[in-house]
Amino acid sequence: MIESKTKKIRDESWDFRTANTKRYTHCFHPYPAMMIPQVAGRILDDFGKEAKLLFDPYCGTGTSLVEANLRGINAIGTDINPLAQLIAKVKTTVIHPQILDKYLKDFNDFIFQIKLGTIKVDPNIPNFKNIDYWFKKETQFWLAIIKEYIQQIEDQDIQNFYKVAFSETVRQVSLTKNSEFKLYRMAPQQIEKSNPDVLSVMVEKLVRNRNGMVEYISLKDNDAISKIYDFNTVYQIPEDILSPYSVDIVITSPPYGDSRTTVAYGQFSRLSNQWLGLEELNEVDKKCMGGIRKREIKNFGFEPLDKVLSQIADIDKNRVYDVVSFYIDYEKSINNVSKVVKKGGIVAYVIGNRRVKGIEIPNDEITREFFERNEFKHIKTIIREIPNKRMPKRNSPSNIAGVTDTTMNHEYIVILRKEE
Numbered sequence: 033m034i035e036s037k038t039k040k041i042r043d044e045s046w047d048f049r050t051a052n053t054k055r056y057t058h059c060f061h062p063y064p065a066m067m068i069p070q071v072a073g074r075i076l077d078d079f080g081k082e083a084k085l086l087f088d089p090y091c092g093t094g095t096s097l098v099e100a101n102l103r104g105i106n107a108i109g110t111d112i113n114p115l116a117q118l119i120a121k122v123k124t125t126v127i128h129p130q131i132l133d134k135y136l137k138d139f140n141d142f143i144f145q146i147k148l149g150t151i152k153v154d155p156n157i158p159n160f161k162n163i164d165y166w167f168k169k170e171t172q173f174w175l176a177i178i179k180e181y182i183q184q185i186e187d188q189d190i191q192n193f194y195k196v197a198f199s200e201t202v203r204q205v206s207l208t209k210n211s212e213f214k215l216y217r218m219a220p221q222q223i224e225k226s227n228p229d230v231l232s233v234m235v236e237k238l239v240r241n242r243n244g245m246v247e248y249i250s251l252k253d254n255d256a257i258s259k260i261y262d263f264n265t266v267y268q269i270p271e272d273i274l275s276p277y278s279v280d281i282v283i284t285s286p287p288y289g290d291s292r293t294t295v296a297y298g299q300f301s302r303l304s305n306q307w308l309g310l311e312e313l314n315e316v317d318k319k320c321m322g323g324i325r326k327r328e329i330k331n332f333g334f335e336p337l338d339k340v341l342s343q344i345a346d347i348d349k350n351r352v353y354d355v356v357s358f359y360i361d362y363e364k365s366i367n368n369v370s371k372v373v374k375k376g377g378i379v380a381y382v383i384g385n386r387r388v389k390g391i392e393i394p395n396d397e398i399t400r401e402f403f404e405r406n407e408f409k410h411i412k413t414i415i416r417e418i419p420n421k422r423m424p425k426r427n428s429p430s431n432i433a434g435v436t437d438t439t440m441n442h443e444y445i446v447i448l449r450k451e452e
């Protein structure tokens with residue numbers, strides 16, 4: 033363990049190199065830049081022993097909510113991506129195996145009868161832009177059948193459970209390169225060969241998720257629940273979501289920068305959102321922090337940030353607007369999150385330092401500074417290596433195809449306490 037004066041600690045025990053990150057409901061549905069459950073769990077064990085309420089302002093698929101609920105802590109999550117909200121909800125909603133198994137049997141019988149030809153189906157294929165570009169005609173047919181099956185499930189929790197498996201199926205049977213989070217089409221030879229068995233993929237996801245749910249229930253011996261809201265934390269958090277001074281602990285992994293050039297959450301979710309009818313095209317990326325470019329250069333009064341902004345401006349006058357727009361929103365969001373934390377409460381932000389135009393932006397120090405402006409005291413920043421980071425190791429910060437730069441392979445867990 034190496035400790036510096038800035039209370040930045042490189043601690044290998046936080047790397048969790050060999051940990052299984054896919055246990056319980058954590059096995060449901062991939063998502064870009066997921067937090068690993070072990071990090072959220074250990075922060076709770078070290079700093080949240082007495083906590084009653086956790087808040088994750090960028091909850092994504094709900095990793096920290098699941099970990100809180102497992103420990104008997106209620107949790108509130110907000111996100112602007114409807115797909116993320118759906119996954120987080122399903123991962124934290126207990127459905128008993130007997131009920132799930134009844135529905136799974138019904139789905140298997142349905143498939144069997146279709147294959148036998150005893151049920152005749154003529155599904156409505158959705159009519160969204162580029163559907164033929166991303167899905168073969170036969171794949172569209174089977175997906176539409178599953179979609180109609182899901183729509184007739186009356187129980188909302190079960191319907192959502194099916195939707196999550198369906199969303200993952202949509203992506204897997206599409207003509208996208210599955211190794212990428214962004215939407216890239218397969219090479220023509222692969223497209224020709226592609227012949228996915230849509231129904232089997234759906235069953236495989238359902239069964240895996242069912243087993244994850246069984247494991248989750250076997251471990252969770254409490255009544256803790258999660259509530260997930262469609263909310264943009266750049267705006268003041270209303271009291272019907274969270275009252276001021278109500279949260280014991282915040283554990284979150286915010287976006288590292290504007291979604292246009294870091295992780296395109298909206299793009300990742302687009303095909304699922306279109307099949308599920310969840311969101312207008314491009315809306316998610318616009319709502320992400322920095323999603324709407326403000327043509328202003330702001331002085332943040334924090335030297336490490338102002339310095340990198342002026343270096344980026346010297347290289348690219350337009351690019352700096354994206355970066356400034358992100359930090360304007362990020363600061364507002366931190367101000368809003370700060371208000372709902374109790375005196376003495378903890379915040380833990382898991383964040384990476386990104387590069388723009390080859391210049392490293394110290395997100396960990398910026399996060400620390402923005403919270404210190406809101407009466408928080410820094411406890412420590414843990415530096416962890418990302419052995420199995422589920423986001424692209426290389427991106428294109430210059431936005432020129434083929435020109436890549438390394439993104440972070442370290443991340444920082446910035447931990448602060450609100451003054452009493």
Ligand SMILES: C[S@@+](CC[C@H](N)C(=O)[O-])C[C@H]1O[C@@H](n2cnc3c(N)ncnc32)[C@H](O)[C@@H]1O
Binds near residue numbers: 263
């Ligand atoms: C790094 S991901 C969180 C991943 C999550 N920890 C998990 O394990 O799945 C960041 C999330 O922030 C969300 N987001 C971006 N801007 C937001 C905003 N202004 N308000 C709320 N959520 C936002 C994105 O949709 C994305 O889901």
